[in-house]
Amino acid sequence: MSTDLGCGDLQGALSEVTLEFWGKSREDELLRNGDRSPFFKPVLHHLLDVAAVTHVWQAVSPARCVRDAEALNVPPEALARMNTFLVGLHDLGKFSRSFQCKRADFWPERVLGPFRSCADRGHWRNTAILLRADRMAAALADLLYGSAHTGRADLLTPVIAAISGHHGRPPGAEEISARAWSAADDPQIGSQCVAHAEAAFALLRQVVAPTALDLPPRLAPAVSWSWRLSGLTTLVDWVGSDAAFFGFQPLDMPLDRYWIWACEQARDALRAKGLMPPAPFSAPGLARVAREAAEKPRPMQALAASLPLEPGPQLVIVEDTTGAGKTEAALVLAARMMAEGKGEGLFFAMPTMATANAMYERLSRGYRALFEDHAAPSLVLAHGRSDVSGTFLETIGAGMTNGARAEETAAAFCAGWLADSRKKAFLADVGAATIDQAFLAVLPKKHLTLRQFALAGRILVIDEAHSYDAYMEEELRALLSLQAMSGGSAIILSATLSGAQKGALVTAFGEGLGLRDPEDLAEEIRSDAYPLATSLAKAGVSEIAPGFDAALAREVTIERVSGRPDSVARALEAASKGAAVAIICNAVDEAIVVHETIRAEIDQRAHLFHARFAQGDRQEIEEAMLARFGKKATAADRAGHVLVATQVIEQSLDLDFDLIITDLAPIDLLIQRAGRLWRHMGERPARVRALDAPRLLVVSPDPALVEDETWLEPVLGKAAFTYAHPGIMWRTAREIFDAGAIRTPESFRPMIEAVYRGDDWSDVPKPLGPRLTDAEGTKAGQKSLGRMNVIKLADGYGALSDSLGMDEDIGTRLGEPTVTLRLARIEGGRLMPWFEAPDQVSAWALSEVRVRTKWLGLSQPCPDDALRRMAKADWPEWEQGMPIGVVDEDGEVTVGANVNALLFYGKILGFRRS
Secondary structure, rough: OOOOOOOOOOOOOOOHHHOEHHHHHHEOOOOOOEEEEEEEEEEHHHHHHHHHHHHHHHHHHHHHHHHHHHHOOOEEEHHHHHHHHHHHHHOOHHHHHHHHHHOHOOOHHHHHHHOOOOOOOOOHHHHHHHHHEEHHHHHHHHHHHHHHHOOHHHHHHHHHHHHHHOOOOOHHHHHHHHOEEOHHHOOOOOOHHHHHHHHHHHHHHHHHHOOOOOOOOHHHHHHHHHHHHHHHHHHHHHOOOOOOOOOOOOOOOOOOHHHHHHHHHHHHHHHHHHOOOOOOOOOOOOOHHHHHOOOOOOOOHHOOOOOOOOOOOOOEEEOOOOOOOOOHHHHHHHHHHHHHHOOOOOEEEOOOOOOOOOHHHHOOOOOHHEEEEEEEEEEEEEOOOOOOOOOOOOOOOOOOOOOOOOOOOOHHHHHHHHHHHHHHHHHHOEEEEEEEHOOOOOOOEEEEEEEEEOOOEEEEOOOOOOOOOOHHHHHHHHHHHHHOOOOOEEEEEEEEOOOHHHHHHHHHHHHHOOOOOOHHHHHHHOOOOOOEEEEEEEEEEEOOOOOOOHHEEEEEEEEEEEEEEHHHHHHHHHOOOOOOOOEOOOOHHHHHHHHHHHHHHHHHHHHEEEEOOHHHHHHHHHHHHHHHHHHOHHHHOOOOOOEOHHHHHHOOOOEOOOOOOOEOOHHHHHHHOOOOOOOOOOOHHHHHOOOOOOOEEEEEOOOOOOOOOOOOHHHHHHHHHHHOOOHHHHHHHHHHHHHHHHOOOOHHHHHHHHOOOOOOOOOOOOHHOOOOOHHHHHHHHHHHHHHHHHOOOOHHHHOOOOEEEEEOOOOOOOOOOOOEEEEEEEEEOEEEOOOOOOOOOHHOOOOOOEHHHHHHHOOOOOOOOOOHHHHHHOOOOHHHHOOOOEEOOOEEEOOOOOOOOOOOEEOOOOEEEE
């Protein structure tokens, strides 16, 4: 058998015994072609299947290939062929004794002799070892670096890690170390296996005919490429492992014919799985994408339709007031970016589930306008079980997992990841999700590169970017660096971004672009104009002030309320005059108490909304509140109703109130809350007009009277601990009460900078000093932990641990530990999901609520009783650990025998503890 790794006759290099190494099995496969039809798919055929998917996917995604090639500074066609070849090598490790012995009935006896069992490190780890073998490593180095590689084996490490580590994590350091492996002497591989792996390497190379890339002999390009190559390999291996499309073919089929057949099947598979990117609309504008704004666009919306688009990845930061149409501006800008080849779709990252739901609803009404009329784009919401139009990633069929006892298939690795609807948003053409889902792309978790790869193909839109703590800010910076490094573009929206925050985001994107001295970019941000669009590309930073729509100018009067009793009295008084009132509390428990007080007075006209409702109930409340207080609500719908809520209504939910009473909160959040005042109705009812002007009542102690560090607690109770930085809270109180009003837009920048003006807190009253020191220490700790937890992009995929965990192991947010509890009711002697839905899978998902772990008192999972075991019988493995809380007729929730606290749940108050 020829072992020439670079040339030779296509069929001459192939011996019959090479095809005796099995790669995929199916117990139910029938002999369709007489005795010639095998019961297994040879390794070589599977390698060709996956290479074919890679080839076809790149062919239908030409703009993506161009962006990837520009990042490496190589020709797109050369990179496409190289990707196809490299990805095709992903399962080379199945040419090993340890894999072949998984099925005694498929053991290649003619090559390996009598069957004998063997220890197994994992065939994907063996792939890394084989690619380190002398002949194949030398061939790879020649293809990637040419003569410039000069024996530097470390240059191959990131690439080998990406190819072999396609099951969600890289191989260990011992498999991808820079030293050469003696794979022939490895007891799990052996010399015979190495010879046939070399033959497969040569055959795949002849079929694909990769062109040498001649990368510079530096590690950085390969490190950057490794993240994208890993994500691509994971995706196409999943597609190429689907036996519904890649069935078993006769062993004597010529490889050139097999390649043609595999490419045809790859096209069908990609189409069926929703992975054929629809064509973006070629000339998008406001009239196409945002019809309501087209007749009389706001200044920022008009700028979005004409803002210069620079070559390569681009970041645009849009700062404008609440109600100015930032979302429509983002849609127009994103559509133009897509038309220019900067992305194949759109991904909206929102701060909360409520805002993600609202964005999904908004997108569902017009997302098709982003694409050509004949296209059929998909839309997915990244949490819950809302109806979606996307078709990507259906449940993996039984054909992929048959024989799973014998082999660890791509399906087995990916099934849990892909079956979760939260992940679908990444590969749908248009997705809406919480920002947490995007952050999982920069945390060391299994399959993070699949998220990365998908996001790089989307215009990433991040809404309300000001609303993150120090830990999340580090995640956001890493995400922006990753997006730029991957050739992707991003749009950031905010009404209240501080100068320091904006400078940090620009710096992060500049780092991803590979700009020299990216930290100097912050100094190029000089404009104090508001509204403002700030753009960054390789050409540099530009700032454009579009002007302000005078129709949006207004003044919100600020008034201090000394305590909760006064706030309740003011709310009831306004409601009695027909006003629609919102009371925003910083803590759920405080909101429940206030709601109960209000409800005792006005009964059905009192409403409650917070984050501790089951998902289905929460969605129903959102819809009801939008109907009552939203843009289309009538005066009669709103009159005299009071909504008591937490922060879930302060961002992106399009609600409108006549009066808002809020707990003291950081200045940027108060500005957001004030944006829900007098938002839509041009004419207020006469009795409401008696209020004179939009008015924000702030429950707060007097900032001039600070006697000790407990300044906030007597007034706000438990809500005093939600925002723990006393300096920010005190400065906010001083600024708003001294000003007496928030004036749009001229108050925004001065107020925000006055509160967030650096690290000198000498103006803060001395009694707050101890807690101020603690808060600064906590902030520094959050920042440090964020930097420690996010992946180190400069180290490459191969530097990650080979024992990456799942999504739950590292949180996207800091805070008190929580657990997902599934609520149930007893019906007919069985446990049924709390929330009713057309199917059990959806019903259980919509019955989930996040609660504090300590409330359940579960130091370890409670053993499930018979009812719980029966209820969980059909749950996937990754859901089996979720506790079930049984809600009785009185609303009491029983979780386990060792839970001593009284827990309650109801559709009106949500989850609470006595």
